[in-house]
Amino acid sequence: MAGESDRLNAIVTIKPGAGGTESQDWAEMLLGLYLKWAARHGFRAEILDITAGEEAGVKAVTFRVEGENAYGLLVGESGIHRLVRISPFDQAARRHTSFASVFVIPEVDDRIEVVIKPEDLRIDTFRAGGHGGQHVNMTDSAVRITHLPTGLVASCQNERSQHKNREMAMKVLRSRVYDLELEKRREEARKLEEQKPDISFGNQIRSYVLQPYQLVKDHRTKLEMGDVEAVLDGKIDPFIHAYLVSRRSTGAPPPASETGP
Numbered sequence: 001m002a003g004e005s006d007r008l009n010a011i012v013t014i015k016p017g018a019g020g021t022e023s024q025d026w027a028e029m030l031l032g033l034y035l036k037w038a039a040r041h042g043f044r045a046e047i048l049d050i051t052a053g054e055e056a057g058v059k060a061v062t063f064r065v066e067g068e069n070a071y072g073l074l075v076g077e078s079g080i081h082r083l084v085r086i087s088p089f090d091q092a093a094r095r096h097t098s099f100a101s102v103f104v105i106p107e108v109d110d111r112i113e114v115v116i117k118p119e120d121l122r123i124d125t126f127r128a129g130g131h132g133g134q135h136v137n138m139t140d141s142a143v144r145i146t147h148l149p150t151g152l153v154a155s156c157q158n159e160r161s162q163h164k165n166r167e168m169a170m171k172v173l174r175s176r177v178y179d180l181e182l183e184k185r186r187e188e189a190r191k192l193e194e195q196k197p198d199i200s201f202g203n204q205i206r207s208y209v210l211q212p213y214q215l216v217k218d219h220r221t222k223l224e225m226g227d228v229e230a231v232l233d234g235k236i237d238p239f240i241h242a243y244l245v246s247r248r249s250t251g252a253p254p255p256a257s258e259t260g261p
Contacts, residue, residue: 005106006072010065011175018097024057026098038235043067048156071106076243079103079205086211095211105179114174122146130159136185143169152176221246
């Protein structure tokens with residue numbers, strides 16, 4: 001069952017879990033995975049906001065994927081992603097487990113009405129911080145917008161123009177307010193329909209194991225792939241398709257896409 005927002009562009013936020021450099025590096029690996037996936041499909045991916053880790057990786061990143069049905073394809077990626085590997089940051093070469101959260105929301109377009117009152121906004125400007133490397137153009141005109149009634153925040157530092165940064169941050173904020181309203185509807189649907197125990201949105205949805213064996217397993221659909229490097233290179237279509245088939249067959253609502261921890 002296609003969702004009403006499936007046709008829209010997607011806004012994706014990745015944040016590492018506890019574990020410092022390990023999980024921050026994993027978050028950046030996931031960023032690379034999705035950027036490569038988008039490129040394979042001819043989608044335009046644009047990083048809107050990124051905070052680099054102290055040693056490696058990222059503390060948070062938000063990016064936009066533009067293309068027909070981008071949200072519908074990526075919505076099943078929302079949840080906790082788990083990595084097991086020999087740590088490149090551990091001198092003793094021990095095995096580490098890292099977690100990162102992926103949040104996917106639809107980018108609302110002009111056909112969807114989202115009412116946001118100007119008096120409900122606080123707009124701050126700041127200098128883009130951290131080393132964005134190739135991911136971000138450093139500017140002195142980054143914009144952060146806070147929606148006071150909900151506490152939702154959106155920021156953009158990608159453009160050199162403060163006006164363009166404000167325009168894009170407002171797009172992200174409208175999308176997050178819209179997604180909050182959608183989530184209220186999803187919650188009502190979940191109350192009416194008991195979900196199967198293997199569909200656990202918001203929990204660990206997929207594991208990527210590099211050591212002591214190589215395997216990627218989706219814990220909702222039970223799909224497994226042994227070529228971990230290919231998956232990390234953006235070849236995640238089998239997981240996307242398996243999730244969409246499962247979603248259609250169970251009639252389950254799309255996962256709750258959080259607006260941030």
